[in-house]
Amino acid sequence: MWQQLNIYIGESDRWDNEPLYIALIELARQHGLAQGTAMRAMAGYSKHITIQTTHFLDLSTNLPVVVSIIDREEAISQFMPLVREMVKNGLITLQPLKIVHYAPISSD
Numbered sequence: 578m579w580q581q582l583n584i585y586i587g588e589s590d591r592w593d594n595e596p597l598y599i600a601l602i603e604l605a606r607q608h609g610l611a612q613g614t615a616m617r618a619m620a621g622y623s624k625h626i627t628i629q630t631t632h633f634l635d636l637s638t639n640l641p642v643v644v645s646i647i648d649r650e651e652a653i654s655q656f657m658p659l660v661r662e663m664v665k666n667g668l669i670t671l672q673p674l675k676i677v678h679y680a681p682i683s684s685d
Contacts, residue, residue, distance in 0.1 A: 622641075
């Protein structure tokens with residue numbers, strides 16, 4: 578069964594001096610997971626943080642970032658301990674996923 582792992586963090590969150598969302602995407606790729614995407618939100622909030630939005634003059638806003646990683650259940654299960662170690666503040670969700678089309682790029 579395929580799963581979608583969503584990791585909700587802030588764009589200023591760091592891991593080893595690089596943005597956490599980049600570190601998560603790179604780690605997912607290194608582990609051979611099928612798909613990883615980081616998306617910067619236009620607006621969002623969490624339990625202890627007020628609403629953050631994009632404004633033309635406000636370039637330093639710590640906007641929410643969602644990292645979405647997709648692969649089979651076994652691969653996601655093996656990857657989860659690393660994610661939990663890296664995400665100090667945030668929300669992690671996991672849901673089953675029905676894949677309707679998957680055509681990975683061949684390395685020919």
